[in-house]
Amino acid sequence: MDDTRTMHAMGIDDAYHVEQVLARGPRGVTELVTIDGVGPFVRKKIPTVLAQRGVWSALGGSTCPRLPRVEATYELPDCVAVVLDYIPGPTLEQVVAERGRLQQNEAVSLAQQICEAVQELHRLGVLHRDLTPANIIVADDGAHIIDLGIARPLTDTANRNRDTTALGTYGFASPEQYGFAPTDVRSDIYSLGCILGFMLTGVYPDDTRYTPLLSDDLCVTPRLRAIVERATAFEPSARYQNVAQFAQALTSPTDPADSYVPAYAVQRPAVNGKPRPRTVIAVAVACVAVVAIVAAAVLIPRWIANADSDGDATSGTSQNAGSQPDPSTGNDGDAADPGTDPATRNPAGDGAAHGGSEYGNPLELVETGWSADESGYVHYAFGLRNTSDSVCIQLPSVEITGRGEDGSVLFSETLIMANAFAGETVYFGSEIGNGNGIVPATVDFTVLEPDDYSYVSSSESASFKADNLSAAPDGYGGEIFSGEISVVKDSARVREQSSMLAVSLVLRDDAGAIVYGYSTFVDWPSEGGSRPFSMDVIDPPAYDSFEVHVQPW
Known part of the structure; x- marks a missing residue:
C-alpha cells in the first residue's frame, strides 16, 4: 500500500x-x-x-x-x-427474550425472510458461519442479517481441512465448525435449523429445556419439529442440501414428520416398470477397545477410500465387484488369518506397545467404493482389515486424495479412525469433497504406516447385530434406513472406553460393488436391550442391497 x-x-x-x-x-x-x-x-x-x-x-x-x-x-x-x-430495530435475541417463544406462523415467516438473505449470500459465493439470533435484526419490514465478521468465500476451499476451528456461536454453530472438517452451505443450514428451534421454543439449543419443549406438540407441531431435526442433523449429508430445500419445507403442504416414521413394509421403487428387489443384510462386527478415544476428533470425518485389496492406492469404482469381504470368524475377536505368520506379528508382553518397524503394517483394504452427487460430494464406504491375529492398531490413518481429469488435486485429507482390531474387518462410510459441483475423476486411498505407540497386544472384543432393518421413502426423494442394534457379546471394558457406537450403512449394486456409504452414531444399548437408529440418506444412487455394520467408537 x-x-x-x-x-x-x-x-x-x-x-x-x-x-x-x-x-x-x-x-x-x-x-x-x-x-x-x-x-x-x-x-x-x-x-x-x-x-x-x-x-x-x-x-x-x-x-x-x-x-x-x-x-x-x-x-x-x-x-x-x-x-x-445501519438497520434500526431489536435483535431476534432481544425479541424472544422480551416476548418468549414466538407464534409458529411468525417464526416460519421470519425463518423464510432469513432464508432469503442466506440464499442470496450463497448465490454470491459467501458462507456466513455465524447465523445466530444476536446477528439478526427484526426491523419494521422483517428480518435482516448483520455481522459477517467470520464469513468466508465459498470458493476458498482448496485443501481446507479445518477452516473454522473455534469459530461460530456455541449452540448455533454446526458440528463441523469445531475444527474437524470443512464448512459449506450445509453449515449455515444447521444454524438456520437452530434459529427456527430457538424461535419455536423460546430457549437456546444448549439449554436443558430445549429438547423437551421441541418435543412438546403444544409448543411445536410435528411438521416443524421434523424440519428442525433434519436441518440440525449431525452429519451434513442428512440435512437439507441447500437453503431452497429448507425454505420450501417451511411451507410444504405435506407433513415431513410422517416420513420420519420407519416403515417396515414398503413397496420398493420400480425400475423400467418392474419392482426392483432389495436385499437387506445385517452384519455384526466384533470389535475390541483398548484405549479411550477422543470421540470428537473422529465424529465429523469427510473421508473416502478406494483401493485394491492389497492396500495400494488406486482410483475409480469399487474393485472386486462380485466378492464380499472376509468377515470375522467369531465373536471372541480372536479370528485367525491363515495368510499371516503370527511369529512376525505377535509381540510379546501384555498390553505393550510395539513399533511398526519391527512388526510391519498389518492393515489392508479389502474393498472400497464411492459415488458422487451433483454437488460434487463424494459418498464412500470401505472395509479395513487388521491381518494380525493379536495386535490392535490404535488410531489407524489413511490419506485420501481426489483428483480432476488433469490430475490436479481437488481435495486431500488424512483420516484417523478409532481402532483397527486384531483379526477384524471394520467398515465405515461417510462423504468427502468441497461441494463445488466438481466431481473427481479418481480418488486415491493410501493406508499410512502406524506410529510405534499404535501397536497394542489385545484380544478383548464386543460384537453387535442389526435387526428389523428397513428402507422407506422420506418424501423428498431420499430414503430413511432404520433398524435397531443389540449386543451379541458384551464387554465392560469396551463400554467403559467407547462412549458410543458407529452404525455404518453400505449400499451395493447388483454386482455386489459398493456404491454408497453413510454412518450415524448411537449410544450403547442397555444390557439385554436394543437401541433404535435411523439414517436419512439424501438422493441415494440406484442400489440392489444394503447392509449395516456396527462398531464401538
Missing part, C-alpha cells in the same frame, strides 16, 4: 465521527458512525490478516434488502474498514 493511498484512506477514516463503539475484540471493532451529519452507519475495522475482502466485494454487488448494504470500503495500514448501512 503506497503512501498516497494510505493518506487518502486515513483522510476518509478521519471524516467519520464515532457515535458509539458497538463491539470490540480480537477480530476488530464495530462502531456506529456518521459523516457530515449523515447516518448513522455501521463501520467495521477488521485486522488485515483476518479481512475477507472477497466477502465484502461480493456483498457490494447485492441488492437483497435483507442483507447489509456496503457504503464504502478502504484499507488502513493495519486493518480493512467496511462501512455498512
